[in-house]
Amino acid sequence: MPRKSRNSRKSNAPGNARPRRIRWAERWRGWRRHHSQSAAESLAKVLQQPLSSCMTWLVIGIAIALPSGLWVVLDNVTQLGDQLERPAQLSLFLKADVEADEASRLALDLALRENILSTEFVDRDEALAEFVARSGMGELAQGLSENPLPHLLLVVPLPASPEALGALRGELEGLPAVEEALLDTLWLQRLQSLMTLGRRAVQLLALLLLAAVVLVLGNTIRLAIESRRDEIVIVKLVGGSDAFVRRPLLYTGLWFGLGGGVVAALLVAAGTFALASPVNALSAAYQSTFVLRGLGIVDSLQLVLVGAALGLGGAWLAVARHLKAIEPR
Incomplete structure (x- = not known):
């Protein structure tokens, strides 16, 4: 029986065993399995x-x-x-001593401005009649000695930023015939x-x-x-x-x-x-x-x-x- 060589015995010795190297594919499979x-x-x-x-x-x-x-x-x-949301609208309440003719002329002048789309004049007598028709307070209205409502101008400005609308409101409120100007989109803001x-x-x-x-x-x-x-x-x-x-x-x-x-x-x-x-x-x-x-x-x-x-x-x-x-x- 042939003898093993010294190199063969040395390579097979237990102390010289090398650990098996784990490949990346095996590591990936083990990681995924776990x-x-x-x-x-x-x-x-x-x-x-x-x-x-x-x-x-x-x-x-x-x-x-x-x-x-x-x-x-x-x-x-x-x-x-x-x-x-609807287009912004300014309600201009005119002073009590402003007559209807003056209010109509003011509405026409405001309509010519570049930053205003349209204006509408609401007579105080028409406003009172509409209020009575909708509220049903005809007897109360008959007891009034004079119409307490002012003339009203409804102004629709061109679309603009809230800052620009606020500036327009302040400008219109400063007119001599205007008592108060209200911006109808304040509730939306x-x-x-x-x-x-x-x-x-x-x-x-x-x-x-x-x-x-x-x-x-x-x-x-x-x-x-x-x-x-x-x-x-x-x-x-x-x-x-x-x-x-x-x-x-x-x-x-x-x-x-x-x-x-x-x-x-x-x-x-x-x-x-x-x-x-x-x-x-x-x-x-x-x-x-x-x-x-x-x-x-x-x-x-x-x-x-x-x-x-x-x-x-x-x-x-x-x-x-x-x-x-x-x-x-």
Whole structure:
């Protein structure tokens, strides 16, 4: 039997064994396999406790749905304000001693200005007759010794910025025959200011509620870490990395946040559906084309993604804080 050479015995010695190099393709397959296993096992553990999971989903969904629903309300009010918007109009109330001929000449002079589209003269007697016809206070009007209403000029300026309209109002109010000038779009500007204030309030409320969602998810993940303490210690004893331990917990937070986002989208859709019929009936009674709008498909998907991102972020914060405290002794 032939003897092995010295080089052969040396190359086969146990102390000279070289570790097998793992290729990038194998690492990628292993990383992907562990992610899929972690996602499936985390979802299974969440579904194994349906009552507590549903409660967590409901809390997260309500916290996300509240600012989302308020934002939908503000969006519909803004839509209604856009439909009610009409060209700006200045109402010039003339002084009591201004006669009708002088008021007519003033209306013609103002109509010739470049920044004014049209003017209309409303005689005080015609205004009183219209008021009596609409209000039904004929007996009260007959008891008046004189007409208390002034002559009125309705001025429609060309479209301009609010600053330019304010300047025009001040200029017309300074005319000798004008007692007071009112800009009829002030109510719309007030409405827009209220909408801006409402949006800021909703944004602040959303920040507070989203922070509460992160805290709720962080506490849920902390409880999950404590329940798996022995498992985490064993995994670290056999050489498992923090990333290996972290993945199932991150997927747990992802499933909780994703479910909460779905619940939030359903709550907002249900609220919109419940209010759509009476709001549309009221709109039809006023012969308006306003229709209540809710979240569309894209906005609903964004709401679900927001919930998933919050779940992932809350889980990451909880894991980063509590996982380092668990080390094998």
